[in-house]
């Protein structure tokens with residue numbers, strides 16, 4: 001896919017990976033629709049995209065947990081640009097608490113509503129326009145869709161849910177021309193996910209957030225890899241690529257994998 005004159009919708013475009021993805025598609029000359037709840041940061045992203053070469057930008061504020069907002073996003077995109085070539089379902093939230101320490105189990109509901117149902121609702125609204133253009137649905141998942149990670153049980157569950165849903169959709173979409181790209185990033189540096197993550201009290205961690213992982217990759221690198229994968233109409237992308245071995249390790253040596261993950265996450269505990 002070439003991006004000049006193409007319409008790309010990015011949810012969660014006001015921060016982190018979504019903002020960087022908007023920059024990537026802007027550099028490639030796309031028409032961009034930028035969606036999130038907070039208007040001010042979206043405006044900043046739109047201004048940056050215009051400077052980087054976006055053909056045009058449209059801001060839509062809303063919440064992916066609200067089906068009517070997802071439909072309004074698609075309606076406004078169609079009204080302004082006449083179609084959708086690529087829909088990037090990126091908006092997401094996280095948690096950082098041991099399951100046993102959780103005071104507020106509604107954390108799980110909020111994670112599923114945003115990370116799973118938020119993607120489903122957007123995809124449902126965007127499906128027909130994507131079919132009309134033989135477009136691409138990009139699902140920003142996580143390596144935690146493949147392996148569970150301590151302190152993230154609800155987050156891992158929400159990303160695992162995407163896994164089965166996308167696999168089923170792929171079967172249904174065969175022959176329709178719509179392609180789905182699943183993206184499995186590692187920890188990312190340069191996002192607000194950790195400060196917005198729910199703690200055991202169900203509140204965002206803010207200044208209590210954990211330090212970044214020493215093996216985190218940059219949002220710039222991740223966004224670049226994703227844009228390349230969209231251009232090539234790929235179906236699966238691990239960033240970095242060697243994460244693709246983790247599902248095999250889980251299958252063949254689950255105990256080794258658990259020790260490895262505990263070690264990786266353990267040093268991030270304050």
Ligand SMILES: NC(=O)c1ccc[n+]([C@@H]2O[C@H](COP(=O)([O-])OP(=O)(O)OC[C@H]3O[C@@H](n4cnc5c(N)ncnc54)[C@H](OP(=O)(O)O)[C@@H]3O)[C@@H](O)[C@H]2O)c1
Nearest residue numbers: 012014015016017037038063064091092187188191192193
């Ligand atoms: N950071 C990592 O280590 C990492 C690793 C693997 C995968 N990922 C995935 O990458 C994606 C982006 O996360 P990020 O790390 O870039 O986090 P981030 O910096 O916190 O950005 C999250 C974005 O989603 C938006 N958002 C959150 N809830 C929303 C809702 N209900 N409706 C609409 N927009 C909403 C936020 O804007 P508003 O708050 O203004 O709505 C923001 O623009 C997520 O799907 C995440 O799971 C992240």
